[in-house]
Amino acid sequence: MRIMLKMSYNGKDFHGFQYQHNYRTVQGVIEAVLTKMHKSGVRIHPASRTDRGVHALEQYCHFDTSLNLTTDKWHYVLNRNLPDDIGITGVTEIPDDFHVRYHSKGKTYRYSIYTSEAVNPFLHGLKTHYPHKLDKTRMREAMAPFMGTHDFTSFSSAKAEIVNKVRTITEFRIEETDDGFDFVISGSGFLYNMVRIIVAYVVEVGAGKRAPETGEIIGQKDRTIVPRTAPAEGLYLERVHLDEGF
Amino acid sequence: MRIMLKMSYNGKDFHGFQYQHNYRTVQGVIEAVLTKMHKSGVRIHPASRTDRGVHALEQYCHFDTSLNLTTDKWHYVLNRNLPDDIGITGVTEIPDDFHVRYHSKGKTYRYSIYTSEAVNPFLHGLKTHYPHKLDKTRMREAMAPFMGTHDFTSFSSAKAEIVNKVRTITEFRIEETDDGFDFVISGSGFLYNMVRIIVAYVVEVGAGKRAPETGEIIGQKDRTIVPRTAPAEGLYLERVHLDEGF
The missing domain is CATH 3.30.70.580 (Pseudouridine synthase I, catalytic domain, N-terminal subdomain)
Structure with missing residues (x-):
């Protein structure tokens, strides 16, 4: 069974x-x-x-x-x-031939950051602390070009051994929370560290530390343009989209 | 300095x-x-x-x-x-002669429990899980007699070495939260494990596991009548009441 x-x-x-x-x-x-x-x-x-x-x-x-x-x-x-x-x-x-990994159509991740100046000890390990003012309009501008099917070489760990780095993003939105922002991103599949690298980039754009040039960066297929990876503590696997009937 | x-x-x-x-x-x-x-x-x-x-x-x-x-x-x-x-x-x-321990008039503690049937992994270490329906009226009945000055032998750890177990409780209230109850208790001083023993007793009364007989229990000065101690994870030192001017 x-x-x-x-x-x-x-x-x-x-x-x-x-x-x-x-x-x-x-x-x-x-x-x-x-x-x-x-x-x-x-x-x-x-x-x-x-x-x-x-x-x-x-x-x-x-x-x-x-x-x-x-x-x-x-x-x-x-x-x-x-x-x-x-x-x-x-x-x-x-059923005995059902495998949760192969019978899923995609996943949704949530990435949670708080932006207050002071550390909140009770969010330790549960949200990423990023004490900077973030511009939502700029972040949305950086986020929009991720939607759709692209080669995500620029936004995946250089250590990834997978050859085909084409993935499809079906949702990428931002939610304001009491103390910061949550990013919600869905897709057919994600490369190693891909969500954390995308979030680190979007947040740097929001803080005014870099320009929103997502389309160009995707086109260059070069990880070194996006060197940062957001910490694990803010990342939540929010949903696994299993095949119909499960 | x-x-x-x-x-x-x-x-x-x-x-x-x-x-x-x-x-x-x-x-x-x-x-x-x-x-x-x-x-x-x-x-x-x-x-x-x-x-x-x-x-x-x-x-x-x-x-x-x-x-x-x-x-x-x-x-x-x-x-x-x-x-x-x-x-x-x-x-x-x-000032060089100020000592935070000796220049405080009292403390306030908060004890936080959630009562949902299922464990919430994100409250692990931060709130105590007590999956029972609690009767607020019964708990208030058990809480009222704690107010004032009493010998708290029945509600302190048997390991406590202090001889004088008389303490004064100045506030003891209950707050309903999204997922359970918070208890807020203030006093001039507290014996070892006193808050956690009091809360364990009040919660057992609320769950219908024992009768509200606080006055009688205080009067008997016997720890064995109240054997339980609520877990540390739900306990917060909420405020230290320093002397005026600090």
Whole structure:
């Protein structure tokens, strides 16, 4: 039987999703609980591997099990045994040929910054502090050209090994919050660090530190033009767009 | 010259205020920065020693220095060098005979709980999760008799070494929040774990797990009647009431 978990987690105290020996990871913590329940190793497969410090408001993973539990029972037992920085929000039985990573059409990320002059200790690890006045009109000007299908070489980590860097952005908007701005960006897929590099660029434009020349930068396909990467702590995987019916 | 710092901190990743060898504490982190600046050991003295995991919205400490910096410069340099879970919110030069601990008339604490059924991973370490329906009228009935001057033996840790357990409570109110309740309690002084024991009792009354018999319990001067202590993560030192003029 294949079980899919819907979950959220606070990434602050995790070294990312993926299992790492000797480090606390989301995969490691969930697999430890499942392995104890099954009395043998269980491997989970996520929709998306979030990096160290990155949060998830909605994330999915699946695993195969021989245990005969109702979805309600799975829900209860997992939340009961998982630490408080992970919450299981849904459990579904799925077909054996369904794979959460390959059956998703895209993702939405949220990037959250606060701009007050003073640090707020209670946002530590949860929002990025950027104590500068940001011009929303300038940021919107920088954001608009990202929409659509482009080669995002200029906005992806130079370490990325993927050859095809063409991706499609379907939504990129800004929301004013009590203490700053949230950026919401959706697309078919994202390159390594792509959201964090795009946000770092847009914010620098908003602060008047660079000009809005998004179209030109995309055209040059050169990462060195956009050297900064916004910190992980402000990044949330907000939604995974699964195929119809899931 | 004696300098007083006003500050707030997120207690989640600290083993309390007081210095401990090999553990990250608020005192340890601040003294490390000051010692580096002075090139010799500097000792700070707090208004209140908060326990492991307890937060401060407003806390004070003072230290003596031979450095000749303006208060603005102290403010800037300390925030620049302290981690993001501590924020210095004010710096004042005070008389050499002023001691923040002995020149305070009382303190206000806030205890924050959320009552939703599901855990919220983003409140981990910041609010206490108590997934039960709480009856505000019952809680108010349990809270009222705490006001005034009493011997609080029944509501203090059995480990407390202090002989005189008479304290005066000047305010005890409840605030409804988006996801639960905050308790606000002020007094001239508090015994070890006193706020957390009082809150654990009031919440059990609110959940219908015990009767509101505050007056009787105070009268019996016996800690075993109130065995629970609410977790540190929901507790905030909200205000230190310094003597007039500070």
